[in-house]
Amino acid sequence: MSPKENSINNFFKTLPRNIFSGFVVSLIALPLGLGLAMASEAPPISGIITAVVGGILVSILGGSNVTITGPGNGLVGVVLIAITALGLESTYAAIICSGGLLMLLGFLRMGKLADFFPSSAIQGMLAAIGLIILGKQFHIMLGNKITRDGSIDYLLEIPNSIIGVFSYTDTGLIFAAIFGVGSLAIMIFYGKIRNKYLQLVPAPMWIVLLSIGFSYYYEIVLGLPNPIAQEYMISGIPALGDIVEDLPIPNFGSVGTFTFWTSVLSLTLIASLESLLSIKAVDKLDPLKRRSNINRDLKALGLATVGSGFLGGLNVVTVIARSSVNVNNGGTNRSANFSHATFLVIFIALFSTQLTRIPLPALMAILVYTGYKLASPVVVRKMFTIGKEQVLIFFVTLLTTLFVDLISGILAGIVITFIIHILLNKSTGLFLRNMFKPNVLMFQETGDKGGSNYYVSVKHFCTFLNFYKLKQKLEAIPESQDVVVDFSKCSFVDHTVMENLHDFQEVFSKKGGHFEVVGLDMHDTDSAHPFALRKMITVPKMFTKSKTKRQVSLEELAQSYNLEYHPEKNEDVHELTDFLYFQTKHINHSYNEFRDDDNVLHLFDIIYSEGEFIAQGTVRSTMITIDLPTPIPSFTIDKEGFLEKFYAITGWNDINIDGHTDFSNRFFLLGENEYAIKSFFSNELIHFLESNPYYHIESKGDQLLIFNKERPATIKEIKALLDYARRLQQVIHNITGELVAVI
């Protein structure tokens, strides 16, 4: 079969899964699209138009694989300012122009644009955007519509709004506030409850479903009008036909003005930044580990933005939250994005009247939560652990963005970063003299032993100013290779570079390569060097405080089971990334590790996340890995439930073992080499699995991964897990022993 035919076949094989994933994404995209558009004071439907146009055009023309496109939260602030300054029709014109600029960026191959911004400044800008969204929508969430001049004024007004809630007398407002707070609670606690049926419907959709249900309950069961005040309901969701009829006409009248072009520039800047950052983050989650063609994606996003502007939509950007959901629901190619757009069209066509039953406070609670996520104290704390100077950069950008505007904010961030670098090095010359020098050398070392690895040496300094040169070299290396990046000739490396290198490290280890940074040890003794860097390289201390109660019990447990106990954080988790379970997940680190004498069995607590899902926090769990002396087939086995039956329809293959119907019904078995797996699952193993509690077991050939709950196990559960693992190890040992004997 030719490779082309193969890929077409593969496309059709995975199509059901992608359609399903697109469906789940559309469940989030619907409320988010409405909310983001309303937060920007554009008509609610414009958010949906953006998602539909983006989903269709970018999925056909784009260069990335698992991304989802639509209205972005970063743009809320900019669109809001543009609409206040220019009016809606001129804003559409500005959006169309910014789409043109985005396309131009793509054609000029400016996908590297995002590399020129210091990462702390980007963080500061995102936090400011978060605060702008949160500040404005918080009041609506509590049923208190107010109008203030600046985003700061909205934030300062928050305490007043909270106090005001308790003096409401109008029941309409009270219900509005209850819905707002309730929805916020759903957003907050959704991620904490790990139930797969609950998680099937994303949090924002639960809010939508509950509020529509509530309104029907009042109308049909109680026969009363909806108790929520009418001005706090979504208004003006047109039917599909009306959208086509009432296309807005962009007004290019103000093209000559300065405000118009500042709006265009801000829109382009934020749209490209948000998209580029998202694409980079999503590429890390791609189960097939493909590399996105960012310049092609930029062109497609630009074209989609132009189209969206003409049809009455907003800027189309790549969005990280919806893309993460896509990956986590089995999306593998661009058809998921397309189907998400299709489902949105279907929703609007069928349910446009039902959507007006959603109360505004509920919708705004989703945005408040998104805003909070962008500006949460966790972000600031992370900045502190990296270095005090990063906090300064962060806050200068944040405050300038809040008090002046986005473009000044990011410029201020760049300037302050540069000034800090000069101060830290006590030298301007280092930067000015070497700014334009080609400071990166790459060659392939051919060792005497035959092995070859790429060696990259960097000279002078390496900061956000010239990181693109290093990046260009690194990107030209296939990720399955070994790379050594040597900074020993480099007298200054900044946080932006270290963070980006960390990303490279992750990608390389996921794709089977090895990425090592050397030559920074010398910098430790160099007093002129910033602490940021050392913090990034060495593992930060986690347990400086006294041990937790759980850790004390764990220590005891380790002693009684004769295991070594290591409470400290371990970031070297590349062994785990090969497991299917972790392929779409991002592992932060493992800790509280137990090892047995032979270093075969490892039990550990682990922290990981499923991408940047808006309502999905990090997950903590306790797992065991066992190294296997004899290789066995790779497989995944878990309890079979409704969900797995559904997955089976959408393309996953559940392997059924002949003669064990009960086992096949109760367990969901997945793997590539069906024949080998069938012969591996002996009666003994099947009986063992059937007669014990359910665990998620995964084999990657030479190692087993066992866990059962997506939360840290209790001491009792750890004991059970240990016991189970030991017995399973014995069973597998018996089987492989037999297999060897047969051979």
Place this chain on the structure above:
Amino acid sequence: MSPNPFKIIGVGATFSPNLKANLYEAARLCIHFNATLVVIHVGNHTDEKHQSFEKLLTSFHQEGLKSEIVFKPGDPVKVMIEAASTLKIDLLIVGALQRENFVNYYLGSIARKITRGASCSVLLLINPSVTRIPCKHVVVNGLEDPKTEQTITTAFYVAHGLSADKMTIVEEITENEIHVNVDDDTSLRRANIAKEKLRRREESRVQQIINKVPQEIQQRVDARSQAIFGKRGYSIGHYAEVVRADLLIMNAPSKTSFWDRLFPHDIEHILTELPTDVLIVR
């Protein structure tokens, strides 16, 4: 091409702290290459100066050094360049300056002007030393250039003369030559195929040059070629620094104009930050 490219070696001498080291290095080279040493002093002849130069070279005379001392007053740059051509000097040795507080070495403006103007080969020493530091590793450029053949042959000769046992011929491959922009996995694969092709092509070109080098000077040197990816003329200096080469041998630049200095490229980069001793072959 004659087996001995350096018959007369010139060295500029001023009464600086580096004088002894500079003279010693020059004299040692002359003995290695069996060449005549010409000490050029910019200034008037006095017996006293003559005596002190002779005194420094006494020990080398015993080893069979033939030397000559020339006194010429005038502008140092002009004097040196003129002397190099009138005295038929094959190799001019120039000491570089070490800037305070910097690990890097910088050429003084006089040395730089001499380097640009001289019609003969120039050896830039970053750290002349009284006692001999053995030269082990020589890095030489393998650019696609008509001069390269001569440069590589000279490099073999120098490596042979200095009994350096390792020589690396560096082929610099620039991004433009690859003609493929890396966007995604497919283009990455294509770019890597293109790179591999270029590397093979360069290697066979260098091998052809090596084959023409006389066997007797080739024997003791372990010559290898290495492809590097970076900016032409600059990255080779970086490479020499990384592999801690003792001597970098390069083609002379075709021409240097005002613009070249303003927007440095090729050799100008190397001159601004000397990675190691540099020999420019003309």
